[in-house]
Amino acid sequence: MQSPPQAADVIVLGAGIVGVSAAYAIRERGLSVVLVDRKAPGEETSYGNAGILSSGSILPLNRPSLFRALPxxxxxxxxxxxxxxxxxxxxxxxxxxxxxxxVESRVRPRATALHGLIGASLKLHRDWIVRSGEPQRIxxxxxxxxxxxxxxxxxxxxxxxxxxxxxxxxxxxxxxxxxxxxxxxxxxxxxxxxxxxxSVDSPGNVTKAYARMFEGAGGVLRQSEIRALLSDGDGWRVVLGDGEVRARHVVVALGPWSPDILRPLGYRVPxxxxxxxxxxxxxxxxxxxxxxxxxxxxxxxxxxxxxxxxxxxxxxxxxxxxxxxxxxxxxxxxxxxxxxxxxxxxxxxxxxxxxxLPDSLPMIGPAPRHPGLWLAFGNQHIGFTTGPATGAAIAAMIAGEAPSFDASAFAPGRYL
Ligand SMILES: Cc1cc2nc3c(=O)[nH]c(=O)nc-3n(C[C@H](O)[C@H](O)[C@H](O)COP(=O)(O)OP(=O)(O)OC[C@H]3O[C@@H](n4cnc5c(N)ncnc54)[C@H](O)[C@@H]3O)c2cc1C
Structure with a gap:
């Protein structure tokens, strides 16, 4: 059955670790947030990973040693x-x-960028896991x-x-x-x-704990298929399997499914x-x-x-x-x-x-041609580690503030 249209300041698409983190960090800043996923939180990529909160994963996989391994x-x-x-x-x-x-010249700039993102994220994980009432999981x-x-x-x-x-x-x-x-x-x-x-003993359950923390802070979790994302005056309309949600801002945090929703808007995500x-x-x-x-x-x-x-x-x-x-x-x-x-x-x-993405860095920031559209995906091998700071950076950017780390290397405009 179709529900009446819902409205919020921000809609976050995807309740993996990135989407849940963005939703919580935005809600913490006092905005109303609807977080949508077709499944319960943390049941896809954020469920099945190795659960490592890695301080040292600053070296991207594509580095000079890759050429030696190619044969x-x-x-x-x-x-x-x-x-x-x-x-x-x-x-x-x-x-x-x-x-x-x-190549060698591309190693340090990316390692430096990831170091900032990972450092900020580990601080948040260590704080949130306690706040969410599940400190024994770390x-x-x-x-x-x-x-x-x-x-x-x-x-x-x-x-x-x-x-x-x-x-x-x-x-x-x-x-x-x-x-x-x-x-x-x-x-x-x-x-x-x-x-x-x-490391954590269940990345899926940690993501669920953060989602409960979001709901406890007054956020709204909605379980529904996301069908389309449409520009609507000075905001956005998200068409769901069972209705619609409208908001001034939308955050795309659909992990490996993110390119699908953006293609009709003219973005070809590599x-x-x-x-x-x-x-x-x-x-x-x-x-x-x-x-x-x-x-x-x-x-x-x-x-x-x-x-x-x-x-x-x-x-x-x-x-x-x-x-x-x-x-x-x-x-x-x-x-x-x-x-x-x-x-x-x-x-x-x-x-x-x-x-x-080809540079092994995520996209964190505004979509280049659509005000109010925010991109938070592409976290490759370290997305469980980097989810919280990815989300917190989007929350800061929506509020017009700078993130707590240098996010310039993650600007979506480098590919879109
Ligand atoms: C084998 C493996 C091991 C890994 N090990 C680690 C590790 O040890 N440490 C680490 O930091 N990272 C690790 N990772 C990487 C990490 O798991 C991912 O980078 C991270 O989980 C991505 O999170 P996400 O929120 O972007 O995506 P997801 O968790 O996939 O979330 C996307 C959400 O979007 C929803 N969705 C998609 N399409 C729709 C739609 N149309 N309608 C409604 N909902 C939709 C999905 O249901 C899903 O919940 C590993 C990955 C793998 C595969």
Missing amino acids: SYLGNNSAALRWDPAWTLRNVEWVLRFLANA RETGWLKAWRSEALGAAKAEQDFLAAYGIKSELLDRQAISALEPNMLPVYKVGLLHSQTA MAFERGYHQEFAPNPSRQLLRPIHDAEGSFLMTPMENGVRVTSGVELTDRDAPSNFSQLEQVVPLARGVVEFGDAVAQPWRGSRPS
């Missing part, structure tokens, strides 16, 4: 990257733009990146790079890794503990979908992991979660809605079992899409 991807059987040849041909422009950003145990080979040089280079930004990490040898994670088998020779990184998979397994109670592990050469992550050990896979480049291909996950699960003992799968494998 290993040609056979299309690497756990790190699978690519669909037909997709690659159709998206050759995105691929070339992505590679063009992988673990301040760091994140261990580990190498099976004698990769001391690679680990040291990463440590030095991070240290230049004031990000602390500790180099570990085999013994030190065993002391840190006593239940892990001794498969790693070198480790780098990102000691300022935190987004690719770095798809990834996870599966959760029953933990062995006497062989618990104490923190997330990133197997640098095995190309997987393993995080102890509320419902089990979550193993996440590398990148699959293909259409967002192409059928699932679980081969990367099948490749890494046996490797993960060789690191720590765990039991049977507790759920079916999950698939999601990291929404990625």
Whole structure:
């Protein structure tokens, strides 16, 4: 049944971590907000990620080392990257733009931009998780990146790079890794503990907790399919499956679905979908992991979660809605079992899409040709980390203020 049109100061489209964060931060500034999603909050990409709140993920994936790795991807059987040849041909422009950003001169400017965004976001996560009444969900145990080979040089280079930004990490040898994670088998020779990184035991439930905080602050959550976004006088009309909402401002935070709603307005967003998979397994109670592990050469992550050990896979480049291909996950699960003992799968494998722009930076800011339209998406591999500050930056911009970090590198006008 159609409901009567609803009105608000701001409509936020999408209740993933980015949309929920934007809605809460805008509501905190006293504006009326309607947050719309076809599902309950945090049930898509923001549900299935590895739950790492990473202080050190300032190095984009497209950096010079990518060129060295390219030959290993040609056979299309690497756990790190699978690519669909037909997709690659159709998206050759995105691929070339992505590679063009992988040069040395483009590393530091992007790392600096991400450092600001991540720093602001971690502060908000640590504050909001307490305010939302779920402080037990955050673990301040760091994140261990580990190498099976004698990769001391690679680990040291990463440590030095991070240290230049004031990000602390500790180099570990085999013994030190065993002391840190006593239940892990001794498969790693070198480790780098990102000691300022935190993690959560359920990213979906953290997003839901922030959404409850938004509702508790007087925000309105509406569950409905978003069908269209129409310019309406000096504001916007959002057509939903069961009615309409009107507002002066609209924030597009639809993650990997963001380009769809913007196309009719003449914006062609150069987004690719770095798809990834996870599966959760029953933990062995006497062989618990104490923190997330990133197997640098095995190309997987393993995080102890509320419902089990979550193993996440590398990148699959293909259409967002192409059928699932679980081969990367099948490749890494046996490797993960060789690191720590765990039991049977507790759920079916999950698939999601990291929404990625060619420079591996999100879009945060005003749409270039439409006043009152705000863009907040493209947070790629670190969107769970960066959601809160992405949302808070949009809230500041709507209020006519500068965000708490330099957001100039994220301006949508660089692509639109
Ligand atoms: C395997 C994997 C591991 C990852 N690990 C990490 C990690 O450890 N740390 C980290 O920081 N990040 C990680 N990420 C990245 C992170 O998950 C994403 O960047 C982030 O969740 C994106 O959030 P979002 O709010 O932009 O999108 P989403 O969470 O996808 O939210 C978009 C919302 O829009 C809604 N929607 C879309 N279309 C419509 C419509 N027409 N009508 C109504 N609603 C609609 C959807 O239902 C959805 O709720 C990982 C990603 C993957 C895939």
